[in-house]
Amino acid sequence: MLKLDSLNQLKQLKQDIKASRNLCIGTVKGSAYKFGFVTLDTNRDVYLPPDEMERVLPGDRVEVEVIKDAKNKKVAKLERLIESNTQFFCGKYIEKGKAAFVEPDIQGMCRWFFIPPQKRKKAKAKDLVVCKVTQHPFKSGKAQASIVELIGTDQDIGIESLYASKKHRLETSWSKVEQEQADAISEEQIAGLSEGRKNYCELPFVTIDSSSTKDIDDALYAEKAEQGWYIYIAIADPCAMIDAGSAIEKSLIKRASSVYFPGQTIAMLPEKLGSDICSLVEGKPRLAKVVKATVSETGDIESYELEQALIQSHKKLSYEVVGSFIDQGEALDECSSDIQESLKHLKTIADKRSEFRNKHNLIQKDRQEFYLELNDQGKIAEIKQKVFSSAHRIVEEAMVAANCCIAELISKSKLPGIYISHKGIRADRLESLDKVLQENIPEYKEDSLASLDSFVELSKQLSSNDELTRYQLLISRQLEKSQLSLEPAPHFGMGLQQYCNFTSPLRKASDFLVHRQLDAIAANNESYINEAQIEALSENSSKAKSAVYDVEQWLKCQYLAKNKQTLNATIHRVFSSGFQVRLAETGIEGFVSTKEMEGKYSFNQDLLCITNKEQSFQLDQAVQVKLKQIDWSRKQIQFELV
Template identity: 40%
Template sequence: MLDQDSLSQLKQLKTNIIESKDRGEGEVRGSQRRFGFVKLDDGRDVFLAPDEMQRVFPGDRVRINVITDDKGKFKAELEKLIDSPLGIFTGRYVIRGQGHFVEPDLPRFNKLLFIPPSQRKKAKPGDLLQVKVTRHPFRDGKSQVNIIDNIGQPDEAGIEGRYTISKFELPRQWPNDDIPEQDSRAEAREDLRDLPLVTIDSADTRDVDDALWAAPEGDGWQLVIAVADPGAYIAPGSPLDLAARARANTVYLPGCAQPMLPEAITQDRCSLLPDVDRAAIVCRLKVSAEGEISDIQFSEALIRSHAKLSYQQVQQHLDGSDTLDHDALGHLKAAADALKAYRRQHYLIMPEQPDFRYELDDNKRICAIARVDRNDAHRLVEECMLAANRAAAQWLGDSPALYNSHPGLREDRYDSVNKVIASELPALAGTDITSLEGYQALIKAAETTDSTLPLQSIFARMLRPGELSTSPKPHFGLGLERYSTFTSPLRKYSDLLVQRCIRAKLQGEQPALPDDETIAALQEQLRHSRQASRQLEQWLQYQYLAGQDKDAVYQGRIAHMNGGGFTVELNDTGISGFVEARSIPEKLSFDADTLRLFNAEKNYQLEQAVNVKVAEIDPFQRRLIFTLLEPEQAPMETETEKAQGES
């Protein structure tokens, strides 16, 4: 038997061995194959072999021993599971041999999870499920899940929308409290019902939230923007207000939109429909002939839209192919043109992108896709909304409010941007690209410089996402010192909050602003809902594409680029798929500064026109792989197409 001294020495030896190990904590990351990685808190990525990866889920937080092999590469040895956030998720029911499993619909998650016989609930192969983890595999590599809900079979009408709502846990129920019948601010409102405001929107839009009017004044115009005022019916902190805050915005899912507010408000009580009295927040502006904004006034008003016009009707009026009996349209167009000219000279204008309209069949699947390019009617409305939002940020001044900011370039891309400047824009050498002034100079130079590189697109891929804050900060994307939005309160909770800030200033009160935690939750929900919308769109798009001629050749452009290949967006449908670099016979090198793949013979660059065919497609997994066709493989351009291109 060992004496006390010996035991102490052994204990100390064990402690020394443990302390001498290279250990760390981090998050498990999956891959397209069976292995994975652990992203350590110190920044290292440590390889996790397939047998170890079998014991964890992507997203798990673990403690590992870091082993260095004879080639100096790091390898992880799992020591402890600290946390596993994976609980409830969705997936597809599959049978492999005698085993019944769920195939998780999770990013970089490549394992099947076992469903025990007592929990299968008569599910059939292919059924879409919501499940819950009941056994973690850390101890022995064996996991288990129970079925919570069988969402439906893959061929059911509307299954894609129901599944997406379940996957992203989008709220579907409204609180039981009654919506007030009366406008809480009716007596305080300015009566503007005789002002001939008109709304301009899509022909089938019911949630109409803005109306416009303009008239000549001095050397410019008076511009009036009236915005629906749901705050007249929704009290801060009420059950309906909290439900709207939890949703954050309306989620536009093809065939099954999830509104932020009940239809009784968005399509009836607050919608600026024609010939009915409506509560509104009204912004009055003076727009000079040069497009400068002055004399900003806000008020709570009672308005009456004098017409519901569609973009198509207004465009036909503007191009002279039809005539509408609304004198304000010509003045609105002139004021909008001046506003845009001023923005182009003093701020920044983002490149226009086409929209794509989906026609759905009885099963709520895409049967046709129409490309919709922006016209003067779209631009007129957009310019008026931008002017109103710019004016709101300016008018609020230093008053408590909610602001939209854009922090500019990502810090990790500063070196790349400066390398591109040195090569392509030497006159800007030494420019402070972290400042608003420097960023404006960069983008304006990118617009006008004759370069073989698509500089605007390169810089656009290096930007940080926008942010919400309770203090004014620069909006780099628009080139503005400050910016705030209030023009979509039926669809965006942040705009409803800004309207409350405007009302508070009008009344000389302090608004109740959200704290940092609430703002972070709003931003996360916005990101979450955008992801839901994008994933359902991809699912339906890929179903549509899978039904086309398998040998069809598509024209597109390179929209994104990384070392593994590039994303191609198809011109006629907006559908995006991936071209793997390894599918191109000649080995390519990736330039992370200019975002291009190249070798001695070939060069692939952002915005480059390419022709592709579908190689692999799985709508449920949202996987689309294109085969790139070299110019000699692509079909010859017809004379009609050539003439259209020249025109």
């Protein structure tokens, strides 16, 4: 046996050898090919060769040694697997002779999982399935899984939404406890809960939404003041009906939001609550929080107060009806003169608020939006452009006004909030974009992108000068994503010092929790929200958005699959390998690869354009394309130039 000092020396030697190696920890990132990358905790990507990528899954946490290969290129060599979060996944069942596999629907994964005979659950070729990982490939390079659920086939009606719900693990039903709690909440409770609230049932509130909407969050009323106007913005108050910490509340936080698939909705709240008892339905008294604001002749919000109230919607109106009344002067005989007068005031307030925000903040230019109209088979029958009228502007400006007031109110309380912050330009692009603007705009001041006030001033300057549109586009394509935060922070996209969402508590868990926090502030209680809730909301909201994107993209691929026409498009984004285009008539997006084009192209990352000796391509440039192919496994559309 080795002596104790020899063992210690050996242990120390091993530690010294390990310390001398370039060992790092990071997260595996896949690609469209066999190789991958490891994003180190220092935010640096290191190439992971195919033979190493074969042993891991995208998202795995690993320790790697950074070494140099035969070509003196830095590469990652796997040392150990720290953690793998891929436990379940969806995919397509594939048979190869007597062997069976599943092609996983996981971004960045280019491998199949072997399915042992006893784990196949009688699946048939091309079935869509849910699988559980039973053997991670780290030790052997071979991955195995078992099928736990058969979802259906590509041909099933509604398969797109069902599959996306399974893939992103969305909650689509209610537990027995949740349903029992919902059933226990009744219309009769509203009268008791309304005690001590301001009674606004006589005010002619109206709701303006899509004609099919049942989960109605907001109602509006406005009247003339001596100087300016009073606007009453009533927001449904589900927190008054749903107990804090109840199973329903836990469920809605986990769901994060209602999910609006084409032709189908997964509601955040049980139907009885979200579409009836808590919804501001016409003709019924409902609990609400009302922001009463005084708007000046110039559109400024001079004062506001938040009231716990009881209101009653006097009329459910659609965007189309209100738009026709305001914009075309069509008769609104179904509504009283008081409602009609209120709508006119709401239109004037919206105009004044829009002018004020254009002058002092930022209003993003309206982008063409489209919606999918499905046939009886659940496939796209037609893609139509959304029509925006004064009715949409009325609601939008009212909601922004209410949200601004609530953000300020919570900020003054010193308790945490659920703010929506937007940091402006991505940190990794700030320096180069600043340099481009200095070189091309004589009056540009250095570092104007870094502070809110200078960013707002610059954006106004660029948007008001057609010759500078290109630089406005450069800015718009290099912005950070908005995010939730507990502390107030600027929203560069709106040009505001702080902002939060309070106006959709029946559809968004973040708004619901803002209502809970407002109740805590009113009662002088401790904060109801915390960092863990923010992180969970962000993650679950992202899942819901990804699910909707997957469904829409799948349907668009089907819709475009047999199209042989020449299509008008504009360049939406530019990359080193090509550019993304957006079709003018449908809004469908796809990729044009420079590999399929004649000549060699160079990419200018600062100006976001690609060029060769004969031509160049840049943002917002009009092009004509036709469908080249569809990658069905990734639901990606590839175009080619005409």
